[in-house]
Amino acid sequence: MQNEKREPLIHISRRGEISWQRAFAIRALAIVLALVVCAAVCVIMTGENPLSIYGTIWQGSFGSKRKIWVMLQEIAMLLCISLAVTPAFRMRFWNVGGEGQSLAGCLACAACMILLRGILPNGLLIPVMLIASVLAGAIWGVIPAYFKAKWNTNETLFTLMMNYVATQLVAFFCVVWESPRGSGQIGVINLNTELGWLPTVGGQKYLLNVVIVALLCVAMHVYLRYSKHGYEITVVGQSIKTAHYVGIKVEKVIVRTMFLSGALCGLAGFLLTAGTNHTLTTTLVSGRGFTAVMVSWLAKFNPIVMILTSFLLVFLERGAGEIATNFRLNESFSDILTGIILFFIIGCEFFVTYRIHFRRGDSEAKIHV
Amino acid sequence: MFDFISFIPRAVVQGVPLLFGSTGETLTEKSGNLNLGIPGVMYVGGICGVIGAFLYEQSLPDKALISPVLAVAIPLLCCLLGSLLMGLIYCFLTVTLRANQNVTGLALTTFGTGIGNFFGGSLIKLSGSDVPSIALSATSGFFHRSLPFAGKLGWFGKIFLSYGFLAYLAVAVALISARILRRTRVGLHLRAVGESPNTADAAGINVVRYKYAATCIGSMIAGLGGLYYVMDYASGVWSNNAFGDRGWLAIALVIFTIWRPDVGVLSSFLFGGLYILHMYIPSGMNLAVKELYKMIPYVVTIIVLVITSMRNKRENQPPQSLGLAFFREER
Numbered sequence: 001m002q003n004e005k006r007e008p009l010i011h012i013s014r015r016g017e018i019s020w021q022r023a024f025a026i027r028a029l030a031i032v033l034a035l036v037v038c039a040a041v042c043v044i045m046t047g048e049n050p051l052s053i054y055g056t057i058w059q060g061s062f063g064s065k066r067k068i069w070v071m072l073q074e075i076a077m078l079l080c081i082s083l084a085v086t087p088a089f090r091m092r093f094w095n096v097g098g099e100g101q102s103l104a105g106c107l108a109c110a111a112c113m114i115l116l117r118g119i120l121p122n123g124l125l126i127p128v129m130l131i132a133s134v135l136a137g138a139i140w141g142v143i144p145a146y147f148k149a150k151w152n153t154n155e156t157l158f159t160l161m162m163n164y165v166a167t168q169l170v171a172f173f174c175v176v177w178e179s180p181r182g183s184g185q186i187g188v189i190n191l192n193t194e195l196g197w198l199p200t201v202g203g204q205k206y207l208l209n210v211v212i213v214a215l216l217c218v219a220m221h222v223y224l225r226y227s228k229h230g231y232e233i234t235v236v237g238q239s240i241k242t243a244h245y246v247g248i249k250v251e252k253v254i255v256r257t258m259f260l261s262g263a264l265c266g267l268a269g270f271l272l273t274a275g276t277n278h279t280l281t282t283t284l285v286s287g288r289g290f291t292a293v294m295v296s297w298l299a300k301f302n303p304i305v306m307i308l309t310s311f312l313l314v315f316l317e318r319g320a321g322e323i324a325t326n327f328r329l330n331e332s333f334s335d336i337l338t339g340i341i342l343f344f345i346i347g348c349e350f351f352v353t354y355r356i357h358f359r360r361g362d363s364e365a366k367i368h369v
Numbered sequence: 370m371f372d373f374i375s376f377i378p379r380a381v382v383q384g385v386p387l388l389f390g391s392t393g394e395t396l397t398e399k400s401g402n403l404n405l406g407i408p409g410v411m412y413v414g415g416i417c418g419v420i421g422a423f424l425y426e427q428s429l430p431d432k433a434l435i436s437p438v439l440a441v442a443i444p445l446l447c448c449l450l451g452s453l454l455m456g457l458i459y460c461f462l463t464v465t466l467r468a469n470q471n472v473t474g475l476a477l478t479t480f481g482t483g484i485g486n487f488f489g490g491s492l493i494k495l496s497g498s499d500v501p502s503i504a505l506s507a508t509s510g511f512f513h514r515s516l517p518f519a520g521k522l523g524w525f526g527k528i529f530l531s532y533g534f535l536a537y538l539a540v541a542v543a544l545i546s547a548r549i550l551r552r553t554r555v556g557l558h559l560r561a562v563g564e565s566p567n568t569a570d571a572a573g574i575n576v577v578r579y580k581y582a583a584t585c586i587g588s589m590i591a592g593l594g595g596l597y598y599v600m601d602y603a604s605g606v607w608s609n610n611a612f613g614d615r616g617w618l619a620i621a622l623v624i625f626t627i628w629r630p631d632v633g634v635l636s637s638f639l640f641g642g643l644y645i646l647h648m649y650i651p652s653g654m655n656l657a658v659k660e661l662y663k664m665i666p667y668v669v670t671i672i673v674l675v676i677t678s679m680r681n682k683r684e685n686q687p688p689q690s691l692g693l694a695f696f697r698e699e700r
Contacts, residue, residue, distance in 0.1 A: 013698060045495070094471050096405075153678040154687065156403070156471065157624060160617060161667045161674070168664040175657035184656070290475050297472045330490030332609070335483025342476035343462065350466035 011357040023352045030348030031312075034341040038316075041340065046327045056326055057319030071318055073206035073276065076213040077268060079310040081288050082295040083213075083220045083303055084264030087257045088141075089293075090224065090301050091237045093148065097159025099289025100166035101140040101262045103282075105269020107170050108136035110280035113189045113196035113273070114177055125196050126274065133270035134263045140166060141262020142255060149251035163289065167282045174280060186280045189273075198275045209275050216264070221303040233257055265289070298345055316341055374524045376642065376649055378531055382602055384641025385532075386411070386612075388539045389594030390619025391637060392546050392630045397587035398623060399550060400580045401563040401690040402463060405474025407591050408616020409481020410455045414592025415599040416485040417451030418444035419607050422508040422600070423492060432507050440511045444596060452592025455481060456585035464580045467694040478616070485595075486609040502606070509605030512597075535597040540634050542590055547631035559583055563688030566695040576695050594619065618644070621670040627677060627685045640666055 039050040046053070061071045081098045088095040112129040120128060140162055147153035179187055190196055201208040224230040232253050236243045243250050272284055295313060299305035320334030390407055397404045404410075422444040429435060459477055462468040488495075492503060513533045522530065550556040561569040562579045570576050598615070599607055622640055626632040647662035677685050 014696075045491075096471070096475070147675055147678065151675070151678040151681070153675055154624070156405075157621060158671060158674055161621060161671045164614060164617070164667040165664050165671075168660050168667070171660040171663070172657050175660060287479075290479070293475055294472055297469060328494065330487045330609075332483045332486035332490065335479050336487055339476055339480025339483055342472075342479070343458065346468045346473055346476060347462055347466050349468060354467075 009359050011359070012354050013357065015353060015355045018352060026348055026351050027345065030344045031341070034344035037344070038337045038340055041336070042323060045329065045333070046323070048327070053323060056323050057316070060319040060322030061315050063322070067318070069204060069206050071314055072210050074314045074318070075307075075310050076206070076210045077272060078288050078291060078295060078314060079217060079306060080213045080268040080271065081265055081285075082292040082299075082306050082310055083216055084261050084268060085289075085292050086220065086261075086296045086301050086303060086306070087224065087230075087233055088261040089296055091233045091254065091257050093145070093254060093258065094156040095141070095144075095159050095258065095261055096156055096290065096293055097140065097144065097162045098265050098292045099285050099287065100159070100163035101137040101265030102269040102272070102285045102289060103163075103166040103170055104140040104262075105133035105137040105266030106273045106280055106284050107166070107173060107269075108132040108266070109196075109270045109273040110177075110186065110189060111173070113278075117190055117193070117195045122195055126198065129196055129274055130267075130270055133273075134266040137266020137269060138259045138263040141258040141265065145255045145258030148258075149254040170280060170282050170284075174282065177280075188278050189280070190278070196274055197278055198271075206276065209271050212271065216267075217303050217307060224301075224303065229253075229256070294342055298342075312341075313338060372649070374527055376645075377528050377638075379645055380642035381532065381536065381638050382641070383644045384638035385536045385539045386594035386598045386602070386615050387619045387622055387640050388543055388633055388637035389597060390591045390616060391622035391626065391633050392539070392543045393587035393589070393591030393594070394620055394623045395587075395626070395628055395630050395633070396546055396550075396559075396590070397584045398628065398691055399559050399563045399688055400583035401566060401688055401693065401695070402459070402580060402584050403470050403474065403692045404456075404459055404477075404584060404587065405471060405620065406455065406459050406477025406481060407474075407588075407620055408614070409478035409484075410452050410588045410591050411481075411595035411598075411616045411619070412485030412612060413455050413481045413595070414448045414452040414589075415595030415612060416488050416607070417592070418448040418596040419503060419505065419599055420488060420492060421447030422505045422605070423503055426505060426507060435507050437511050440508045444508060444512075444600060448592050448596040449589050452588045452595075453585055455592070456588030457581075459588070460581045460584050463694065464577055464584075467696060470692050470694070485612070489607045489609050505600070505605030507605075509600050512600040513604070533597075533601040535593065535601055538593070539597070542593075543630040543634050546590075547629060550630070560688070563690060566690055570695075570697060576697075580695070591616075591619070618666060618670075621667070621674075624677065624687075625670060625673045628687065640669075643669060 035054075039053055042048070042053045043050055060067070062068055081102055084101070085095045085098045109129045109132065112125065112132050116125055116128065141159075144153070144155050144158035144162060147158065148155045174186055175184055177186055178184055198208055201211070224233065232243070232248050235246065235248055236250055236253050240250055243253070268288075269285070273280060277284060291313060295306055295310045298309040298312075316338055317334045320337040321331055323329070324331045324333040390411055393410075394404060394407050397407075422440065425439065425443045426432070426435065455477060459473060462473045463470050489503070512535060515531050515533060518526070518530075548556075550560065558569065558574045559579055561572065561574060562576050562583075566576045569579075594615075595612065598612055599605065603611065618640060622633060622637055625640070626636050643666040644663075646665060647659045650662055
């Protein structure tokens with residue numbers, strides 16, 4: 001026995017190349033499996049037949065014209081924050097602070113709407129709001145980036161903590177600017193005058209946001225793919241040593257990219273506060289900063305693919321929300337379904353990257369999966 | 370005069386969930402896994418305990434029949450089992466399937482928070498019982514019970530002896546973990562796995578097994594934090610999102626304690642104190658300022674994070690392979 005060579009049952013190796021059809025098939029299979037598991041969970045919880053559950057999920061997003069627009073708006077906002085965090089991720093800078101950076105943008109925007117109303121005309125107020133939001137988000141992003149560049153401070157935890165600092169700051173101003181007095185909430189800002197509200201384009205409240213984010217998506221794709229900055233980001237992400245060697249100033253790239261990342265999060269905050277919600281609460285961004293991490297990663301940091309992944313997540317969330325309302329379950333049901341689907345998609349990447357060889361009787365012939 | 374005798378017990382009570390969470394996360398991180406799913410794991414730990422206790426209480430015809438041993442054992446086991454499953458999901462994805470740890474962790478947090486809030490909100494409907502809300506006061510009584518003579522010892526009893534058994538368990542687990550990490554062979558192997566899995570592998574240590582074990586045990590410890598929160602601190606009343614951001618704070622605490630669970634004992638109580646400091650700082654009628662005081666724990670974490678990175682001492686650094694997947698064939 002000792003002389004005989006033992007071969008393990010399973011042997012794993014990295015794939016050299018994989019055709020995009022095959023990669024796509026693996027991912028599609030994972031999503032289908034995930035949907036089956038989700039349906040099973042739904043059936044256990046509600047006792048309905050699975051087909052009607054898929055129907056309900058579909059209804060949640062495409063049930064009526066209004067629902068379609070709400071879905072588009074949700075996709076746009078999620079996509080905007082996902083686009084914002086992507087340059088940082090390509091640089092392997094784990095910016096999980098999208099939430100706080102967007103909230104900082106919301107705060108700056110609301111501050112302008114409240115403090116400058118009646119002082120500036122609307123035509124001037126909106127540009128000022130935009131600049132303030134973008135700058136606020138950028139500052140929130142640059143602070144962790146500076147420390148990362150200078151002392152290599154762990155950015156994941158720094159940006160995470162910055163979220164809560166932003167949340168408390170917003171909570172502070174919610175009390176300061178509360179209206180009516182004693183409610184601890186701001187309510188709709190400038191409800192009667194509509195000062196600082198973005199104009200409605202084409203008769204649809206959400207159309208402007210959708211168009212802006214669509215343009216942003218294309219711009220981000222071009223920036224990452226064809227600009228010198230995009231190249232530098234990729235090099236820093238792949239190997240800091242190489243970046244030093246080819247003469248890229250790594251510290252500068254980190255701070256600059258996080259400035260951009262934070263600024264775009266601030267823009268998302270601006271769109272939320274000035275464009276659609278016209279208010280300021282601590283939950284205004286509603287976890288999109290975290291979901292954005294997954295949207296971006298699932299799309300392999302490709303802005304165009306992100307349209308698809310953000311659609312997928314929003315579609316499921318709204319579908320699960322519909323199931324929850326129809327069967328009078330708690331709305332957190334959607335988080336469970338989202339979680340399950342994410343696990344499957346995260347897991348399937350393994351089968352895209354690696355190849356599994358099973359042992360056979362004779363070691364010459366191997367089954368390749 | 371600042372009222373320390375009422376402040377310290379409340380700070381400790383706030384600190385215990387953080388201590389469980391950070392001890393669990395420290396063990397996990399020592400194996401090289403950065404589990405950002407800890408907030409989710411703690412939610413699941415809490416809600417599994419609640420489900421166990423709720424079903425047990427409902428199965429009894431009369432609340433007086435409740436057996437102390439079962440009332441403690443059932444939630445405890447459910448909690449450990451639930452958090453173990455969460456740990457296994459994380460391990461399977463990141464260790465076996467080598468997925469990105471940040472993304473997996475965030476997904477786990479979404480999932481776990483969802484499970485907590487969903488069952489918290491729908492448990493009554495799903496189990497078909499007719500109670501208005503989940504209030505497990507009977508079970509909570511057993512978790513909350515402190516030593517009988519604690520009340521007679523004045524301030525000493527109040528500060529040191531007024532807690533339920535899980536609080537002492539938290540301290541014990543932290544001290545034992547610290548000892549295992551620093552003084553035993555198992556701890557040495559675990560640290561080796563976290564610092565350099567390839568070296569550990571070459572030395573004959575089963576890297577995958579260590580990663581699985583450390584992460585799953587870490588999850589179970591963290592889950593106890595959720596159980597303590599709902600059973601002892603919240604007196605058995607589950608309300609959605611009440612647990613809040615304590616899970617993230619527990620992760621921050623790991624850095625604050627520079628990956629040493631024994632340091633975690635006092636620092637978690639300090640954090641607990643910072644968490645409720647806003648109730649003790651006189652701010653008069655100005656409610657807004659209280660919101661700013663709630664920022665203190667996060668700002669302190671950031672400052673510690675920055676200072677440890679600036680000082681750059683070798684023994685205070687995170688495990689070197691933290692966040693990286695191990696693949697034997699890719700040396």
